[in-house]
Amino acid sequence: MARFVDVRNMVRWVAEHGPAQVIAGMIEYIEDDFRRWEQFDKCARVASHTPFGVIELMPTSDHESYGFKYVNGHPANPARGFQTVTAFGMLADVHNGYPTFLAEMTVLTALRTAATSAMVARRLARPDSRVMAMIGTGSQSEFQALAFRGALGIRELRVWDTDPAAVAKFLKNVEPLGFEVTVAASAADAVAGADIITTCTADKAQATILTAELIGEGVHLNAIGGDCPGKTELDPAILTRGAVFVEFTPQTRIEGEIQQLPAGFPVTEFHEVLAGTKPGRTSPEQITVFDSVGFAVEDFSALRYVRDSVAGTAFFEEIDLVANPDDPKDLFGLVSALAPVL
Amino acid sequence: MARFVDVRNMVRWVAEHGPAQVIAGMIEYIEDDFRRWEQFDKCARVASHTPFGVIELMPTSDHESYGFKYVNGHPANPARGFQTVTAFGMLADVHNGYPTFLAEMTVLTALRTAATSAMVARRLARPDSRVMAMIGTGSQSEFQALAFRGALGIRELRVWDTDPAAVAKFLKNVEPLGFEVTVAASAADAVAGADIITTCTADKAQATILTAELIGEGVHLNAIGGDCPGKTELDPAILTRGAVFVEFTPQTRIEGEIQQLPAGFPVTEFHEVLAGTKPGRTSPEQITVFDSVGFAVEDFSALRYVRDSVAGTAFFEEIDLVANPDDPKDLFGLVSALAPVL
Known part of the structure; x- marks a missing residue:
C-alpha cells in the first residue's frame, strides 16, 4: 500500500x-x-x-x-x-x-515556491531589508508574504495587481495577520523604495512589468512568474544590472527570465552559494536577482x-x-x- | 474530483x-x-x-x-x-x-503490452501461423498467450524459461484455458518449427537468448524483453536477416534490440503499416521482427x-x-x- x-x-x-x-x-x-x-x-x-x-x-x-x-x-x-x-x-x-x-x-507547490524564495532571499537580500514590493496578488502571494516574514522579518508590503479583486482578496487574507500593506497605484509606485521586489504574475507572454530604471540599488529581486518559453516578466536590462542566481541552469536557460539573454550570460546556481564555492551578495549596493522557475x-x-x-x-x-x-x-x-x- | x-x-x-x-x-x-x-x-x-x-x-x-x-x-x-x-x-x-x-x-501494462504485440502480429505474422514459441514465462507470458489466441487463433505454445518455477506457474495458469503447451528443453528446442516467436525475458544485460541460425523462414518475432540501454535479448544478426518494425524510432534506437546496430539501420514504424504508407510483410518467407519496447x-x-x-x-x-x-x-x-x- x-x-x-x-x-x-x-x-x-x-x-x-x-x-x-x-x-x-x-x-x-x-x-x-x-x-x-x-x-x-x-x-x-x-x-x-x-x-x-x-x-x-x-x-x-x-x-x-x-x-x-x-x-x-x-x-x-x-x-x-x-x-x-x-x-x-x-x-x-x-x-x-x-x-x-x-x-x-x-x-504544496504554493508552500514550496514560497519556501524556496525565502530560502534564497535570506542569503541574498540585504539583512536590513524591511519593505517588500509584490507585483501580482494571485494564488502565490500570501504564501510569499508569510515566507518572507518568517525568514527575514518583512512586515511592510507594497502591492500591485492589474486585477482589483485579486488585491482585495490579498488584503482580506493578510491584514488579519499583522502585515502593514500599502496598495500601490502602479508597479512603479509599488517598487519605489522597496528593499525586496517579488514579481509573481502569470501571463503566458513576453511581458515587461518592470523596467531597469525602476530597480534601486541594493534591491533583491525575487522573480517567480517567468517560467516558460515565451513567458517572462522583466526588462532584460534588469538582468544585466545585477547578479543573477538560478536553480538549475539548463532548465532556467529555457524557461527563466534569462531566456531573453545569450546562452553564455553568466549566472550562479544557488546551491553554489550555499556550498560557499560562489559568492552571494558582494555589497549592500549590488542588485541580486533570483530568476526562479521552480525545480524538481x-x-x-x-x-x-x-x-x-x-x-x-x-x-x-x-x-x-x-x-x-x-x-x-x-x-x-x-x-x-x-x-x-x- | x-x-x-x-x-x-x-x-x-x-x-x-x-x-x-x-x-x-x-x-x-x-x-x-x-x-x-x-x-x-x-x-x-x-x-x-x-x-x-x-x-x-x-x-x-x-x-x-x-x-x-x-x-x-x-x-x-x-x-x-x-x-x-x-x-x-x-x-x-x-x-x-x-x-x-x-x-x-x-x-494494465501487462494487458496493453500483450494487446500491442497482438495488434502488430495480426498485420505482420503469416496468416496461417499456428505455433508460438515463448521464451520467458514471467508476468507477461499468460497475457501474451491470451492475446495471440484472440487475435490470431494461436493455440499451440512451445515454452522455455531458465526458471522451472516460472514454467510451472505458466502451465498451471494456461492449461485450464485450453492451450496445447509443450515445455521445451531449450530456447533452440522451443523455437524449432514455430511460426511466431515471443521473447520476453528480463535480464538487464546484453543477453543472447536466440541466435540467427535458429530463426526459420517466415517467422514473426515478437521481441518484448529488450527495452533499456544495455538490455537486449537477440543476436543482432537476427535483425539484419529480417524486416524490423518499431513503435517510435527515437525511443527504440535508445532502448530496443536495434541499439546493437548503427543509428542508420532501416526500420519501419508500425503506424506506417497501418496507414498503408509502408509495407508490412512482403512474402511468406520473410522474417518480420517487432522490436517492442512499449510506447506512451x-x-x-x-x-x-x-x-x-x-x-x-x-x-x-x-x-x-x-x-x-x-x-x-x-x-x-x-x-x-x-x-x-x-
Missing part, C-alpha cells in the same frame, strides 16, 4: 501546524537537499505546450528515493473559474521501484517533508496502487483468481 | 469482462490511436537508471487529453519477492490541465479504454486530487479557513 495525502488532508495538515510553520520547516528540507545537490539526478522538466498552457513532469532522484511532480500552468484558467496551477506528486523507493507516497501538490529538487524536498510530518498522524490514507501477487511472477493469477477467463 | 481505479477495482474490472475480452477491446483502442499517430506529442520516455533497474515517465498528449505512466523495471525484483514491473498512470484535460483519471497500471501512446490508449469502460460502473472511486477554492486565486483561503495562521 502507498500513503496518500489528498487535498482535504493536506489542508488539515497545514492548518494543524499553520502555514508559516510549515514553510519554515520546508525551508530547512529544501536547503538540506540543495546542500547535497551533486547526489541528485537532474534534468530540465518535460513540458507539453499548447495554446492553453503547459503540462509538465518534474522528476528527480537521490538514488534512495525517486520523486516527480505533475504540474500545469494555464494563465487563462482563473478567468474561467479554474486555478492557474494544479499539481500532484509522488515518491518511490529506488531499490525496487515501488511507489510509496502520493500527495496533492497544488497547495524543491518538490522532492516538499514531498519528503510532508511524508515525514504525516507519519504517525491521521493526515493520510492508504491506497492500493501496486498490485502485489504472492508469487511476483504470477500477475495473471491475480486477474484469473476472481473469474474464469475463457 | 478525479476518478481512481485502484488495484482491487482493476482486477475486478478485468475479471468481470475476462482478460481475453479486455485485451481484444484494448487492441482496438491502441490501433485507433496508432491510426492518428500524427496528432500525438511524442518523445522518448524519461528514464532514471540505477544499478537496481530503471524508473521511467512516459508522457504523451493528443491535445485534448494528456496522459503519462510511471513505470519501473527491476530485473532482480522477483528474486526478492517484488514484481519486475509496477506502474500507475493518469489522464488530464489539456484545456485546463486538471487531472481527471488515475489508475493502477501494473495489471499505448498507455494512453489503455487508460482511455479503462476510463470509458468503468464509467457508470462501481469499478472506480473518486479522489480529492485537485484543490478547488471557490475563488481560483484564493488558494490561501483554503488553508487559512480551518485555523488561525499566526
